[in-house]
Amino acid sequence: MSLRHNYNEEETRRYLIDVLLLEAGWDVHQPDCKEYDVEGMPSKTGDGRADYVLWGSDGKPLAVRS
Numbered sequence: 001m002s003l004r005h006n007y008n009e010e011e012t013r014r015y016l017i018d019v020l021l022l023e024a025g026w027d028v029h030q031p032d033c034k035e036y037d038v039e040g041m042p043s044k045t046g047d048g049r050a051d052y053v054l055w056g057s058d059g060k061p062l063a064v065r066s
Helices: 009-023
Strands: 034-039 047-055 061-065
Touching: 009 047
Parallel strands: none
Antiparallel strands: 034 047, 047 061
16 A cells, blocks of 8 residues: 655655654754755756755765755
8 A cells, every 4th residue: 555645845854854864863953954055056046055965073065955
């Protein structure tokens, strides 16, 4: 049996992605974790936002999801 959800993007983040990241030990409530401004995106200005950035203990990004 397949379960289906009709979540919008915000609900998908809150109920699925954030929960899974928290369970994996990431603090999704820390500054600069969500909606992080980035350059070099495929837009007219080259600017955009990453949905999530997971930061290493050295302050460098380990994973970026846009």
